[in-house]
Amino acid sequence: MQYLPNILFALVLIAGIGFFTRNVRKLIRNIKLGRAIDRSDNAARRWKNMAYIALGQSKMVRRPISGILHVVVYLGFIIINIEILEIIIDGLLGTHRIFQPILGDGLYGFLIGTFEVLAFLVFVAVVVFWLRRNTVKVKRFLNKEMKGWPSNDGNNILYFEIVLMTLFVLMNAADTSFQQAGVGNIVSGFVAPLFDGMGADTIHLVERTSWWLHIIGILIFLNYLYYSKHLHILLAFPNTYYGNLNPQGQFDNLESVTNEVKLMLDPNADPYATPAETETAEVPEKFGAEDVTDLNRVQLLNAYTCTECGRCTSVCPANQTGKELSPRAIMMKTRDRLEEVGKNIDKNGEFKPDGKTLLDYISTEELWACTSCNACVEECPVSIDPLSIIMDMRRYQVMEKSAAPQELNMMMTNVENNGAPWQYNQMDRLNWKDEE
Amino acid sequence: MNVPTMAELAAQGKQPEVLFWVGCAGSFDDRAKKITKAFVKILNKANVEFAVLGTEESCSGDPAKRSGNEFLFQMQAMTNIEVMNAYEVKKVVTACPHCFNTLKNEYPGLGGTYEVLHHTQFLKSLLADGRLTIEGGSYNGKRITFHDPCYLGRANEVYEAPRELIRKLEVELIEMKRCKRNGLCCGAGGAQMFKEPEKGIKDINIERTEDALEVKPNIIATGCPFCNTMMTDGIKNKEKEQEIEVLDIVELIANAQDL
Numbered sequence: 001m002q003y004l005p006n007i008l009f010a011l012v013l014i015a016g017i018g019f020f021t022r023n024v025r026k027l028i029r030n031i032k033l034g035r036a037i038d039r040s041d042n043a044a045r046r047w048k049n050m051a052y053i054a055l056g057q058s059k060m061v062r063r064p065i066s067g068i069l070h071v072v073v074y075l076g077f078i079i080i081n082i083e084i085l086e087i088i089i090d091g092l093l094g095t096h097r098i099f100q101p102i103l104g105d106g107l108y109g110f111l112i113g114t115f116e117v118l119a120f121l122v123f124v125a126v127v128v129f130w131l132r133r134n135t136v137k138v139k140r141f142l143n144k145e146m147k148g149w150p151s152n153d154g155n156n157i158l159y160f161e162i163v164l165m166t167l168f169v170l171m172n173a174a175d176t177s178f179q180q181a182g183v184g185n186i187v188s189g190f191v192a193p194l195f196d197g198m199g200a201d202t203i204h205l206v207e208r209t210s211w212w213l214h215i216i217g218i219l220i221f222l223n224y225l226y227y228s229k230h231l232h233i234l235l236a237f238p239n240t241y242y243g244n245l246n247p248q249g250q251f252d253n254l255e256s257v258t259n260e261v262k263l264m265l266d267p268n269a270d271p272y273a274t275p276a277e278t279e280t281a282e283v284p285e286k287f288g289a290e291d292v293t294d295l296n297r298v299q300l301l302n303a304y305t306c307t308e309c310g311r312c313t314s315v316c317p318a319n320q321t322g323k324e325l326s327p328r329a330i331m332m333k334t335r336d337r338l339e340e341v342g343k344n345i346d347k348n349g350e351f352k353p354d355g356k357t358l359l360d361y362i363s364t365e366e367l368w369a370c371t372s373c374n375a376c377v378e379e380c381p382v383s384i385d386p387l388s389i390i391m392d393m394r395r396y397q398v399m400e401k402s403a404a405p406q407e408l409n410m411m412m413t414n415v416e417n418n419g420a421p422w423q424y425n426q427m428d429r430l431n432w433k434d435e436e
Numbered sequence: 437m438n439v440p441t442m443a444e445l446a447a448q449g450k451q452p453e454v455l456f457w458v459g460c461a462g463s464f465d466d467r468a469k470k471i472t473k474a475f476v477k478i479l480n481k482a483n484v485e486f487a488v489l490g491t492e493e494s495c496s497g498d499p500a501k502r503s504g505n506e507f508l509f510q511m512q513a514m515t516n517i518e519v520m521n522a523y524e525v526k527k528v529v530t531a532c533p534h535c536f537n538t539l540k541n542e543y544p545g546l547g548g549t550y551e552v553l554h555h556t557q558f559l560k561s562l563l564a565d566g567r568l569t570i571e572g573g574s575y576n577g578k579r580i581t582f583h584d585p586c587y588l589g590r591a592n593e594v595y596e597a598p599r600e601l602i603r604k605l606e607v608e609l610i611e612m613k614r615c616k617r618n619g620l621c622c623g624a625g626g627a628q629m630f631k632e633p634e635k636g637i638k639d640i641n642i643e644r645t646e647d648a649l650e651v652k653p654n655i656i657a658t659g660c661p662f663c664n665t666m667m668t669d670g671i672k673n674k675e676k677e678q679e680i681e682v683l684d685i686v687e688l689i690a691n692a693q694d695l
Contacts, residue, residue, distance in 0.1 A: 249591025250541035322637030372626030373586040394504030411630035419494030430490040
C-alpha cells in the first residue's frame with residue numbers, strides 16, 4: 001500500500017498525457033486535410049521569425065498594456081513550468097522536493113523564489129486581464145463573434161491560471177519544512193502565517209491537497225487546450241515558422257490557371273486537342289476554396305493558432321465601419337468548420353458529405369467587404385493571415401460560381417474587353433497627353 | 437507635352453531609361469490624369485528619358501485578381517508581360533501603388549521580371565543622384581499630412597520615400613494617429629473602388645477623412661489615384677473642400693516649382 005500514491009500518480013500522468021497526445025494527433029490529421037503547401041524555403045529566416053515573433057513576443061508589445069501583461073504571463077508560464085519536472089519526479093518516486101538537496105539550498109531557493117515571484121505577477125496580470133474582459137469595455141472583446149463559448153473560454157483560461165498559481169503558492173506555504181528552511185519562500189512566506197495554530201496533520205493535508213490539485217489542474221489545463229482558443233501557446237511556434245515571407249501585397253498566382261491561360265494565349269495551341277492522359281484519373285482542380293479542405297495546411301494551422309484576441313478585427317476598416325466582416329470571425333469559423341469535418345471523420349471513418357461547406361459559416365457579404373488592406377495580417381501577433389482565406393473564397397465565388405457582385409462583373413467585363421476597369425477605349429489611353 | 441511611346445523609341449532604335457506605367461486611373465480618370473501630367477512634367481524637368489506604352493498598355497489585372505478572378509488577372513498579366521518583354525523593359529515606374537504591387541510582386545512568377553518603382557521611390561533616387569531638386573515654393577510652412585496607400589505601405593513597406601519628398605517641400609509634415617504600418621485603408625482597395633460598400637454604419641473613406649481632419653492639415657497628400665478619389669470625396673462630404681486640398685505628392689512638387 002506504500003506505493004499507492006506513486007501508482008496513482010503514474011496513472012493520472014499517463015491518462016493526462018495520453019489523452020492530450022490523442023488530441024494532438026487528431027489536430028495534425030485535421031491540418032493535413034488541407035492542401036500541401038511548400039514552406040520549406042528560407043529556414044534561417046523562418047527560425048528567426050519564430051524566435052522574434054513567438055518566443056520574443058515582438059508583435060505583442062505593439063499594444064503596450066496588454067502586451068506587457070501578456071509577456072509577464074507568458075514568462076511566468078514558461079519558467080514556473082520548470083517546477084513541473086520536480087513535481088513529476090517527486091510524484092513518481094515518492095520523494096519530496098528532490099532537487100533541494102541536489103541543487104543546494106542557495107540555488108534551489110533562488111529558483112523557487114523566482115517561481116513564486118512570477119506566480120504572484122502572473123496572478124496580478126491575470127486579474128487585470130479578467131477585469132479587462134469583464135468590466136472594462138474593451139471593444140474587441142465585445143464583437144458579436146465573442147458571445148457565448150468564446151467569451152466563456154477566455155474567462156475559463158483565466159480562472160485556470162488563478163487557481164493554478166494559488167495552488168502553487170499554497171503548497172509552498174503549507175510545506176512546513178520548506179518554510180522552516182526559509183529559502184525561496186518570498187511570497188509563500190506571507191501566506192504561511194495563515195496556518196499558524198493549525199495542527200501539523202492539518203497543514204500537511206493542506207500541502208498534499210494543494211500539491212495534488214496543482215498537478216491534476218495542470219494536466220486538465222493541458223487537455224483543455226485542444227477544445228479552447230488557448231492552443232496558441234503551442235501553435236504560435238510552428239505558425240510563425242510557416243508564416244508568409246513574401247511581401248504582404250503579393251498574392252499567390254494559381255498555377256492551375258497559369259497552364260490554362262498559357263494555352264489560351266498560345267497561337268500554336270490546338271484548341272481541339274484532347275488533354276494529355278494523366279496517370280491517374282484526377283479530379284479537375286477546383287479554383288479557390290469552397291470548404292476547409294480546399295484551403296492549404298498553413299491556413300488551417302492559422303485557424304487552430306488563433307487565440308481570438310481580436311487585434312485584427314479592431315484594425316479592420318470594414319469592421320470598424322460596421323460591416324459584417326471580422327477577420328477574427330473568419331479564423332474562428334474556419335476552425336469550427338474544420339472541427340466539424342474532423343468529427344465527421346471520427347464518426348464515419350472517412351469524410352461523409354454532410355451537405356455543408358465553409359460557405360455555411362462564412363457569408364459572401366463578409367467576403368466582399370474586404371479591402372485587402374492587410375491591416376489584419378500586419379496586426380496579428382502570431383503571423384495569421386485571414387486575408388488569404390478571404391481571397392481563396394472569393395476565387396471560388398468568381399471562378400467556380402460566377403457569383404461576383406454585379407458591379408464587379410461589369411468591371412471585369414471592361415477589363416476583358418477594353419483593358420481598363422471602366423468603359424474606355426484602349427485606343428484612347430494616351431489621350432491625356434494632348435488634353436489641357 | 438513630350439510623352440514618347442515605347443513604339444516610337446523602338447522605331448528609332450532607342451531604349452528609354454525607364455518605362456512609365458501610367459495605369460488605367462492615370463490614363464482615364466480626370467482627377468488622376470492631372471497626377472500623370474504632373475509626374476511627366478517632373479520627369480521632363482529632370483531630363484529623364486522615359487517612355488509610355490500608350491495604347492499598348494492594358495490594365496495590370498490588379499482589380500481582377502483582388503476580386504478573385506485569377507483567369508482574367510493572368511490573361512492581363514501575360515499580355516502585358518509579352519509587350520514589355522518584347523521592348524526589353526528593365527525598369528518601370530508607376531504612380532499607382534496597385535500597378536506597382538502587381539508588377540513588382542506578381543508578374544515575376546509569370547515571366548515578367550523588372551525593377552519596379554513607385555513614383556516616390558523613383559523621385560527619391562533622382563534627388564539622391566542630384567538630378568532633381570525640390571524646393572518649398574508656394575507650400576512653404578503648410579501643414580501636410582500623408583495618407584499611406586495600403587499597397588505601397590503595408591503591402592511593400594515603402595513608408596519613407598513619400599515622406600522624404602514631402603519634407604523637402606519645407607512644409608510641416610504631421611502624422612495622423614494611424615499612419616505607416618497602422619495606416620487605415622481609404623476604402624478603395626481589393627476592388628472596392630468599383631462597387632458599392634456592404635451595409636454598415638459608415639463609409640471607410642469618411643472614417644479615414646476624420647483621421648485626417650483631426651490633425652487639421654492644409655493639404656492631404658496621397659500617393660495613389662484611388663486614395664486620392666476616396667479622400668477627395670471624404671473632404672467633400674465633410675464640406676471642407678474650401679480649406680483642405682487633396683493632392684498627390686508629384687502634384688505638390690510640380691506645383692511648388694511652377695512646372
